[in-house]
Amino acid sequence: MRSFLRILRWVALILLILTAAVLLTVWLLRWRGLILFSHEAAPEQWEVFGVDVSSYQGTVDWPVLAGQGVDFAFIKATEGSTLQDKAFADNWSGAQAAGVRPGAYHFLSYDSPGETQAENFISMVPVTDGAMPPVVDIEFYGPYLKTPPDKERVQAILDPLLAALEAHYGVKPILYVTYRSFYSYLNEAKYADYPIWCSSPTVFPLVPRWDFWQYSHSAQLDGYHGAQTRIDLNIFRGSQEEFESFGLR
Template sequence: MRSGPIAAAREGRHTPEKKKQELTCAERPNCRCKGRQVHAKKEKARADVCGAAQSPPQGKAGTRRKEKARNEEKRMKKKKKQGKKRKWLIPLAVVLLAAVVFSVLVGTKVIRINTLLAAGYPVHGIDVSHYQGEIDWAAMKQQGMDFAYIKATEGSAHEDECFDKNWEQAKAAGMICGAYHFFSFESEGAKQAEHFIKKVGDLKGSLIPVVDVEYYGKYVKTPPDVEKVRKEVRDMIDALEGEYGEKPMIYCTYNVYRKYIEGVFDEVPLWIRNVYYPPEDIGRKWTLWQYTDRAQLDGYQGEEKSIDCNVFQGEKGQLNNYVIQ
């Protein structure tokens, strides 16, 4: 370090220049600082680094601007979030609408999905009564029908007027035939079995008999007593088995199955009706599935324009397991 007059003189020369680099707020024109801060110039940026220059204006105006900025940021985030929701809400709404429309069309039988699904089964058949009138059984055979269940009796006294002719002509056409009985809630099961046996007679070479249990008339709204129905159905099943040496089959709808048949007649072959979708949810093996009551086939002329169609769960050779020997 130098000392002496020369050094002092040099020091005196440089001191004012240094002070020019560090000015107080009072010495700076247009400075907004309230204190007497010292301002330094950055060598690199040559920019004012005063706290007043860096910080946003204080006071009510500054607070309002901050609040406005925060609100705008929130609004933009909310808008962006809503936009993302709309992106998946629209496709979801379209899918739900399509599902509702499809369900309505299936429920009203405009779309007959069962017909497409049933086509995958190898063995098909029909069930008929006097409602189909005169039937051309050869034409039924030509349209791929392998078997037919024909109504024989109802209750303890009624006979189907077309049974004899249908039975004879269907067998002559080479159809595998079976006879069914429409169960009455107003007659004893044993008497109904006796009536059926008397009408149908020998069934060797034919399919096992069927007991058709479904609601009708006033019983649609007021189903009969569960235990009473089960007893009478059991009496009829036992009587038919005693006569023909084979357990008969029970035909029923889902409602009747759940209320009277499920868990009680599990050893009896089941013919289930479901005209909306395959009966895979029934909870047990089924033998026949009535998949539609709206089929339109050639070869019959009666008051009923539609005909019931069914499939067998198995190959054609396995259908012989249900033929009385």
């Protein structure tokens, strides 16, 4: 009998260890952005909804998107020091014409100076009354998924980029973050005044003082025809009245 109980205890211990190992592995893969869960978080009742788009959504029928309750759109403009999204100009003008408040975003590269990345963005995105602040998208890609750059390197690129954008547009840029990028590079006092747009498609955002929540990567709406059939959904953390004054110069 004692021998049997001893075996049961060992089996239970082994199962506990295996379960912990599986949960830790899933958490690490999610943290690194290598997996997404098919069941995404649904936001509570919010007043202001938006999308984010790039050339992957192809031709966008902005009045159709607006008719589905889209109040704002983050639109890809640039990436690094040279890449420019070919659909940006049409999306920027189309969103405004449809009454969708636009905001342009830049995908941060870890491979070129922040000064030249700012020049690339400024060459594409006009200073526009009523637009949302510019966005810098800080996440991981390619080899940096497994081996992220160190904080000093990232901030040496990011800080002059943010300074140049703020000087040109007259408002602090929004920082688009994942949990990993925020806690790796941005969770310190010098970034405390920057608005935060948090990507968290599985749970309520777990970063402080966020302003926008990207809560879905897998939505399908009417009104766009491109290589990507999915579209990201976002909410603003505040009322319609607060949104209308958010980020104005």
